[in-house]
Amino acid sequence: MQRHSPTPSWTLQPTTPDTIDEVVTFMNHARQDMFPTLSSQLPDDVARWVQSGYFLTARNETQLIATIGYVPYDHRFPQLDYRTLRTVEVVRLFVLPEHRRGGLATALVSALREHARGEGVECLYLHTHPFLPGAIEFWEKRGFQIADVEEDPVWRTTHMQLML
Template sequence: METKPVIRSAMPQEIPAIVDFVLAARNTMFSRVPASLHIPKVQAELAKFQEDYLEDREGGFLIAKSNGQIIATVGYVAYDNRFPQLDFGSERVVEVVKLYVDPKWRRAGLATKIFAALQREARQAGIRRLYLHTHPFLPGSVRFWERQGFQLECVDKDPIWQTTHMSKVLRRDTD
């Protein structure tokens, strides 16, 4: 019997299981894109998991577990200004990353719940704006983020990724 998911901050000893979950989820979600175009970058990011998500004041990572297994993840890291078409000025901005939900748990509201917990954590950390990018080939992704209050910034014109950039201002007393 499945137990109700518990959402909480990731702990260092869970990093290997988190890495396995994220890589498996990424391979499934991006199955139309050659792995050579996305997996090496993700592996490099995950190699610095503890430093970027658990030790950096601009980082955070949440997991949802049921029956001792990770069933969902989401994190944020300091936005690195790598997209020149975006200008957030001097705001404190973090990038929302790695929202993955085990397929058996999809359509149960878990993505919304784990993201709500991430927003609370970011707000408590004094974050002003959340940034993310997604891709239209991921079913429902743009609409999901719009329902979470994100606004469209721009869409890249590249034929493979069509990267869709979105952001959301966090207010102290709402969201």
């Protein structure tokens, strides 16, 4: 397991037209790893997202090792009213297991937040689930607050927000 070092062994880069296919493949594999039964039931929205939003990747010397992005929020959750705020939805934070616990996810979130702020975004929204180990705590440590928790006994979708 890689540990945090003063000099990161990775670089952050925005997704470009030349890297879209690689990024989509990486994110789809990550989704399949995290949600094996669900990934075969849902349509593939990743390619559309990468083209409509802003995505960052992290690479080491040899490969793509992490992603994060945001897309325009689509107002699909009626209990959340972001209509008066310029809101984007943070999606697809994934770090390969062997590159976790070294500050990479934090660096990705920070870079994404700064880009959003520069674009005039007022609210970062995301949702996660309690069955993803450490996810809620991770986002809370980065300033996100819980906006709602759905009562569904399986998913308990936890909606979170960060006002910029």
